[in-house]
Amino acid sequence: MLLNLCTTPLVAITAFLFAFCDFEIFPLPYPAITHKLVDVPEEKIPGPSLPLEGTLARNNILREHAVANLFAEQVHGSESVAIGPTETSVTLLDRFGYLWVADRASLGSQEGYLLRKEPETYIGPGRPLGFKYNAASGHLIVCDSLKGLLSVETGFKRFHILANRVSLNSAIDPGSIITYANDLDIASDGKVFFSDSLNISTALNRENYYDSFWSFLLSLVTGYCSGRLLSYDPATEETHVIANGFWSSNGVALSSDESFVAVAETNCFAIRRVWLKGPKAGTVDTLVESLPGFPDGLSRGSDGNFWIAIVGLRSPVVPLLKYKLFRFLLAWTPSAIRPKVPDPGLVIKVSPQGEILASLWDPTGERVRGISAVEEHMGRLWLGNLKGSGVSYLDLTHQQSR
Ligand SMILES: *[C@@H]1O[C@H](CO)[C@@H](O)[C@H](O)[C@H]1NC(C)=O
Numbered sequence: 001m002l003l004n005l006c007t008t009p010l011v012a013i014t015a016f017l018f019a020f021c022d023f024e025i026f027p028l029p030y031p032a033i034t035h036k037l038v039d040v041p042e043e044k045i046p047g048p049s050l051p052l053e054g055t056l057a058r059n060n061i062l063r064e065h066a067v068a069n070l071f072a073e074q075v076h077g078s079e080s081v082a083i084g085p086t087e088t089s090v091t092l093l094d095r096f097g098y099l100w101v102a103d104r105a106s107l108g109s110q111e112g113y114l115l116r117k118e119p120e121t122y123i124g125p126g127r128p129l130g131f132k133y134n135a136a137s138g139h140l141i142v143c144d145s146l147k148g149l150l151s152v153e154t155g156f157k158r159f160h161i162l163a164n165r166v167s168l169n170s171a172i173d174p175g176s177i178i179t180y181a182n183d184l185d186i187a188s189d190g191k192v193f194f195s196d197s198l199n200i201s202t203a204l205n206r207e208n209y210y211d212s213f214w215s216f217l218l219s220l221v222t223g224y225c226s227g228r229l230l231s232y233d234p235a236t237e238e239t240h241v242i243a244n245g246f247w248s249s250n251g252v253a254l255s256s257d258e259s260f261v262a263v264a265e266t267n268c269f270a271i272r273r274v275w276l277k278g279p280k281a282g283t284v285d286t287l288v289e290s291l292p293g294f295p296d297g298l299s300r301g302s303d304g305n306f307w308i309a310i311v312g313l314r315s316p317v318v319p320l321l322k323y324k325l326f327r328f329l330l331a332w333t334p335s336a337i338r339p340k341v342p343d344p345g346l347v348i349k350v351s352p353q354g355e356i357l358a359s360l361w362d363p364t365g366e367r368v369r370g371i372s373a374v375e376e377h378m379g380r381l382w383l384g385n386l387k388g389s390g391v392s393y394l395d396l397t398h399q400q401s402r
Contacts, residue, residue: 028331031203032218037324040223044247045322046269049292049314055356056292062345063362065394066383071115072390075100077209080183080297080373081382081391082140084133085154090382091140092391093131095209097124099140099156121156127202127210129386130183130252130297130373136190143181143194145202145212149232149239162192163232163239172241178230180215183252183297183373185261192232193242193261195249199226213387219248220267220321221331229263229274243274243284251298251373253306255352262287262306264295267321271295271308271350288354293346297373297384301349305357307374308348311386312341343370347381360394368392 027033050056077095084091088104090113098119105114126146133140140152141162148164166176179201184194198219205211219226227246232239243263251264251271260273260280270289275281287306296311317339320326330338345362360381362368373384376396383392 026328028218028221028328031215032200032222032331035200035218035222035224037221037328038223039324040247040322041225044225044268046267046314046318047290049269050290050356052292056348056359058361058363059359060363061360062347062368062392062394063364063366066345066362066368066392067394068367068392069388069390070113070392071100071102072388074115075391076389077386078384078391079129079386080131080384081375081393082131082133083375083377083382084140085138087378090391091131091133093123093128093142094119095127096122097126097128097144098122099152121152121159123150123152123159125210127212129181129212130194132184132186134186134190141184141186141192143184145180145182145197146210148178148181149184149192149194149230162234162237163230165239166230166241167238169238170240172244173228176241178239180212182250183264185252185254185300187254187258190234192234193252193254194230194232195246195252195263196228196230197246197248197250197266199224216248216266218331221327223247223324223327227265229261242276243272246272250296251309253298253300256300256304262298264298264308266294266296269294269314271298271306271354286354287352288350288356291348294341296371296386299373299375301376304352306350306352307376307381308350309371309374309384310346310348311370311372312343313346315339315341343387345369345371345383347371347374347383 078092082091092100099121102113102115126144131142138154142150149162152159168174178196179199180197182195182197200215202210202212225247227249229243246265247267250266253262259277260275263272269291271287273287293310293313297309344365345368347360349358371383372386375382381394
């Protein structure tokens with residue numbers, strides 16, 4: 001019987017891996033080939049999800065009311081939406097690095113948006129993720145997972161790199177490379193807080209764009225808690241690490257009094273608070289955890305509460321992530337048969353004290369799915385779309401929150 005089993009090579013290899021290896025000698029797929037699998041610290045292993053009831057109960061708000069897939073023909077994979085360069089326009093950055101602007105216009109009897117015919121500029125190659133206008137300077141500040149933190153000048157004529165590595169006088173990780181700039185917020189003094197999610201670079205994929213998903217998945221697989229929160233100070237042009245040890249740091253949003261920065265820790269299904277001011281300054285605590293899915297973009301709403309974009313729901317295999325063997329097999333499983341992450345449309349609103357106030361759903365993802373960022377402006381909630389085409393919005397008059 002035992003002999004019989006061993007003749008099945010797959011079973012034999014699996015048994016061998018299980019019994020003898022700590023996965024030090026087996027390579028992971030490109031670009032994580034030189035990285036190793038490590039144990040995930042106990043406190044990072046996610047507990048069960050909050051129940052989908054009360055303010056988290058499924059509803060049809062996005063499904064029924066969202067204006068979906070605008071510009072889907074032209075704009076592919078705009079992770080975020082930035083309000084600007086005017087009050088009535090929005091800026092999008094696609095996965096190839098083209099920058100697009102759409103202006104509010106009246107289309108017949110209805111109000112809508114018209115995409116300008118040509119992209120305004122090109123900031124590739126790279127993978128723009130989070131971006132936002134600096135209200136004071138008018139520059140568009142961009143997190144590019146390949147190039148670092150960028151600034152695109154007013155009029156889009158030029159862009160330059162603000163930071164692609166940490167300053168030498170940073171107390172933490174001086175001189176280290178910024179491998180995966182992801183999302184940002186800008187303080188009233190112009191300081192930029194941004195996440196560097198993980199230390200595995202974004203790689204070019206077969207469709208010829210830099211795919212941030214694959215290296216994200218590999219960070220989940222390695223168990224590396226290499227995510228950081230950085231600050232860039234325009235006065236000194238220095239970049240410092242202000243918090244580290246995140247299992248993929250993602251969305252970033254300042255509180256309205258700028259006393260803390262909320263940071264999504266994607267693989268832990270949690271939002272942390274990195275305190276800047278007050279008695280807790282310099283410490284990190286938890287704003288909300290046990291979220292039902294992977295938090296991606298984060299922003300502050302007009303009322304001072306936070307909007308969380310949930311890019312995918314938990315899949316049943318989440319509890320297995322604590323096993324190295326499972327993570328190793330996941331890394332080498334072809335994408336066609338990899339366990340699917342359900343990606344309905346979901347946005348969650350949470351107070352600065354961590355109370356869940358509302359959720360907006362498209363439960364089947366029929367109209368909006370896999371929301372990667374959320375940006376509120378004048379009663380309208382813009383929704384980014386990392387994987388698919390086009391972007392969406394919701395007028396908040398439809399929101400049935402308390
Ligand atoms: C990436 O981060 C992990 C965990 O923090 C660390 O062990 C590893 O050495 C880092 N790798 C590189 C290339 O920086």
